[in-house]
Amino acid sequence: MAGAVSKEDVRAGAEIVYGPEACYNQTMEFFQELGFPKGVLPLTDLVECGRVPETGFVWMKQKAPYEHFFESTSTRVSYSIEVTAYVEKNKMRKMTGVKSKQMFMWVPITEMIINEDPAKKKIYFKTPMGIGRSFPITAFMTEEEKEKFLLENNVIT
DSSP, X not given: OTTOOOHHHHTTTOEEEESHHHHHHHHHHHHXXXXXXXXXXXXXXXXXXXXXXXXXXXXXXXXXXXXXXXXXXXXXXXXXXXXXXXXXXXXXXXXXXXXXXXXXXXXXXXXXXXXXXXXXXXXXXXXXXXXXXXXXXXXXXOHHHHHHHHHHXXXXX
């Protein structure tokens, strides 16, 4: 197969950490750097996390698949053992390992994009078919992040 890229090739030059605490810390630091809220990928029991700074390729491995229900969006999301993406500021693209339950079907999520307008800050989740949904960024924030965001943007609740 000409042009095929192996798993090892895309991970060449990666910074890798192992264990739940190191992975959690790296993931939170990484989300903050990219402008994503801490709760956007609530993975559990992380065992390995890696990042290739040159290409923006990242991966997060957990012990077992995990499903999470986001109450604020009434959305059920499934995370495979391994979640991967290519990342840049306010964007995760070519994602694998994330599916959202829409009606009665599981739909892969391949992109997450945060719009730049601070007053209407939303995250847009896109499927391989090019369609998607957007939600307020606050739906994926921790309480601490939400308070800070509301104060910084003069939002009165």
